Structures are given as structure tokens and as C-alpha cells.
Amino acid sequence: MEFRTAGVIGAGAWGTALAQVTAWAGLDTLLQAREAEVVESISQRRVNEAFLPGVTLDPGVRVTPDLAELGDRDIILAVPPAQHMRATLEAFRPHYRPGVPIVLCSKGIERGSLKLMTDVLAETLPGAPAAVLSGPSFAGEVARGLPSAVTLACADEALGEELLWTLSAPGFRPYLATDLIGAEAGGAVKNVLAIACGIVEGRGLGRSAHAALITRGFAEMTRLAVALGGKAETVAGLCGLGDLVLTCSSPQSRNMSLGLALGQGLSVEEALAGKRSVAEGYQSAPAVRDLAAALGVEMPICTALAALLNGETSVDMVIDNLLSRPLRAEGG
Ligand SMILES: NC(=O)C1=CN([C@@H]2O[C@H](COP(=O)(O)OP(=O)(O)OC[C@H]3O[C@@H](n4cnc5c(N)ncnc54)[C@H](O)[C@@H]3O)[C@@H](O)[C@H]2O)C=CC1
Numbered sequence: 001m002e003f004r005t006a007g008v009i010g011a012g013a014w015g016t017a018l019a020q021v022t023a024w025a026g027l028d029t030l031l032q033a034r035e036a037e038v039v040e041s042i043s044q045r046r047v048n049e050a051f052l053p054g055v056t057l058d059p060g061v062r063v064t065p066d067l068a069e070l071g072d073r074d075i076i077l078a079v080p081p082a083q084h085m086r087a088t089l090e091a092f093r094p095h096y097r098p099g100v101p102i103v104l105c106s107k108g109i110e111r112g113s114l115k116l117m118t119d120v121l122a123e124t125l126p127g128a129p130a131a132v133l134s135g136p137s138f139a140g141e142v143a144r145g146l147p148s149a150v151t152l153a154c155a156d157e158a159l160g161e162e163l164l165w166t167l168s169a170p171g172f173r174p175y176l177a178t179d180l181i182g183a184e185a186g187g188a189v190k191n192v193l194a195i196a197c198g199i200v201e202g203r204g205l206g207r208s209a210h211a212a213l214i215t216r217g218f219a220e221m222t223r224l225a226v227a228l229g230g231k232a233e234t235v236a237g238l239c240g241l242g243d244l245v246l247t248c249s250s251p252q253s254r255n256m257s258l259g260l261a262l263g264q265g266l267s268v269e270e271a272l273a274g275k276r277s278v279a280e281g282y283q284s285a286p287a288v289r290d291l292a293a294a295l296g297v298e299m300p301i302c303t304a305l306a307a308l309l310n311g312e313t314s315v316d317m318v319i320d321n322l323l324s325r326p327l328r329a330e331g332g
């Protein structure tokens with residue numbers, strides 16, 4: 001099978017950057033945007049001023065407001081915020097051609113149902129071939145052509161191989177995996193941990209605390225991935241550890257910058273006020289907490305973060321509680 005055309009659903013920062021990548025990869029690319037201003041800005045000025053300002057888009061990226069126009073595409077990249085994945089795929093269902101692969105590029109767990117994005121896809125477009133693209137990749141850097149590497153997970157190895165070649169572009173290197181669950185767990189949990197890392201920075205708790213949080217957070221991520229049926233080795237790769245390191249190290253991350261604001265004393269409402277872009281860790285934290293509880297997985301950092309974001313506790317209480325937990329073996 002050879003893929004010549006790509007449809008990207010969702011023209012936020014990441015959907016726009018991925019459309020840039022698929023155009024560079026030589027695919028005829030159609031990007032679907034919900035907002036009329038985004039359609040106008042890309043078609044008139046070749047820039048997504050609302051979500052990815054300052055990056056000129058390749059002439060190969062065409063934009064449409066109309067999901068129906070993506071019905072003839074060879075591959076679909078689904079890039080809405082995770083909490084809108086279900087409604088987005090349902091809206092696309094009348095236009096979906098059976099057999100067309102769906103590459104899930106959003107990072108999160110659905111609130112309420114506690115479902116991963118692959119579960120949401122299986123329920124909305126049953127039988128659709130699925131892949132997960134996830135890893136350390138800031139949209140602004142990728143869209144400028146700076147080097148990045150990500151995990152591309154697909155259970156069907158032949159399809160995965162084909163997608164790997166199709167979606168690689170100069171500077172954008174996907175690495176193949178077969179474990180979708182591990183890839184999804186990594187991307188969802190790192191966003192919650194990035195908020196925690198931001199708090200550590202914002203409170204001035206120091207580099208040692210920062211390193212401890214990344215390491216203990218990685219242990220939580222691994223436990224959840226394994227309990228869900230994923231593999232520890234997957235989360236040790238780009239989609240887990242790699243993305244955790246990136247997102248916990250730079251205020252370019254929306255999640256880390258939310259944490260920075262909280263650590264500096266802003267309330268959650270103040271920190272999120274006026275923001276158009278998504279902080280997926282804020283959205284997924286309650287789902288991560290509930291999933292951990294349902295599976296009996298110990299995730300003290302993510303659980304404390306969920307309570308903090310829900311107004312159940314304060315930054316100081318979270319720090320005190322985490323530091324006074326019983327001492328234990330590191331590998332446990
Ligand atoms: N920005 C980045 O660097 C990266 C983002 N991602 C992931 O990509 C996903 C999308 O994030 P971004 O593109 O950054 O978004 P963004 O924060 O730049 O933009 C918000 C997006 O939400 C959409 N939206 C708002 N209300 C909606 C609704 N009711 N239904 C459907 N869509 C709605 C907007 O159209 C827009 O596309 C997230 O899961 C994020 O974690 C993954 C890798 C990198």
C-alpha cells in the first residue's frame with residue numbers, strides 16, 4: 001500500500017505542525033480547522049496566527065473547515081485535545097472510508113470513561129487501523145524544521161513500517177513500536193508530571209527535587225503503563241521518558257508553565273485564565289488518578305496533583321505529604 005494523501009483533523013499548534021511535516025514528507029496535505037479565523041489566516045497569510053504564530057507554512061498545506069473533505073484521504077492524523085477526541089471522531093464517522101489508518105496524535109485519557117484514545121477510536125470507528133504518534137516534540141520546533149524524534153506505535157507491523165516511511169521528513173524521525181498502550185500511557189502521564197515539575201521550579205525547590213520528581217514520576221508512569229497492559233520498555237523510550245524529560249525541562253511546555261504559575265502562588269483559575277491552548281495534564285489528571293485507583297497502582301505524585309488541581313489541597317500540603325511518605329526500597 002502506498003499513501004499519497006493525508007488529512008489532519010485539528011489545527012491547533014500540533015495539528016498544524018504535523019501538517020507541515022506531512023507536506024514536507026511529500027504527501028498532499030489537507031488540514032481541518034474548526035475556527036474560521038484559522039482557515040482565513042492559513043489560506044490568506046500561510047500562518048496559523050491563533051495557535052502557531054510566527055511559523056510560515058509550506059505551500060503544500062491546504063486548509064478546510066469541512067471534515068467531509070477529508071473523506072478521500074489515504075491516512076488521517078487525529079489531533080484534537082484528548083477530551084474532544086470522541087466527539088471529533090464521531091463527527092468524522094459519516095465521511096470515514098473503512099481501512100484508512102487513523103494516527104492518534106493527542107496525549108490524554110478521557111475523563112469519566114477513563115479510556116485511552118485507542119479505546120475511543122475503537123468505539124467510534126470500529127475496525128479502523130490504529131497507530132499512536134507520541135514523543136518529545138514541541139510544535140513550534142517541529143514546524144520550524146528543528147530535529148525531533150518520536151515513537152510511532154502500530155500493532156500491525158507491516159502497516160507500522162509503511163507509516164514510518166510515510167511520516168518521516170527531514171528532521172522528523174519516527175521510531176517504530178508495536179505497544180500502543182505504553183505509548184499512550186507515557187504521553188498522558190508526562191503531562192501531569194510536567195505540571196508538578198513546574199510547581200517545583202516555581203517554588204524554587206531546586207535541581208535535586210526536580211531530578212527526584214522526574215525519576216519517581218517515571219516510576220509511576222511505568223507502573224500505570226504495565227498495569228494497563230503496556231510494556232516498561234516502551235515508556236523508557238521517546239514517548240515516555242523522552243517526553244517527560246522535554247516537558248519537565250522547558251517553560252515552552254504549556255503544562256510546565258501552568259505548574260510554574262501555581263508554584264509562584266497563582267490559583268488554578270488565575271493560571272488558566274484567558275488561555276486558548278490546552279494544558280492536557282490539567283484535563284487528564286483526574287482520569288489518571290481514578291485509573292490508578294481502579295487498577296490498584298500507586299501513583300502518589302499524580303494523585304496529589306489531581307487533588308491540588310481540583311482545589312482539595314494546597315501546594316504546601318502536597319509537598320509536605322510527598323516528603324513524609326514512608327521510606328521504602330527504590331525499585332518497589
Ligand atoms: N503543542 C504541542 O507541542 C504538542 C501537542 N500535542 C498534543 O496535541 C493535542 C492538541 O494540542 P494542540 O494542537 O497543542 O492544541 P492547541 O492548544 O494549540 O489548540 C487548541 C485546539 O483545541 C481545539 N478545540 C477547541 N475546542 C474544541 C472542541 N470543542 N472540539 C474539538 N477541538 C476543539 C482548537 O480547535 C485547537 O485545535 C493535545 O493532546 C496535545 O497534548 C502533542 C505533541 C506536541
Ligand SMILES: O=C(CO)COP(=O)(O)O
Pocket residue numbers: 107135136137138139191194243246247252253254255256278279280
Ligand atoms: O507534548 C508536548 C511536547 O512533546 C507539548 O507539551 P505541552 O502540551 O506541555 O506544551
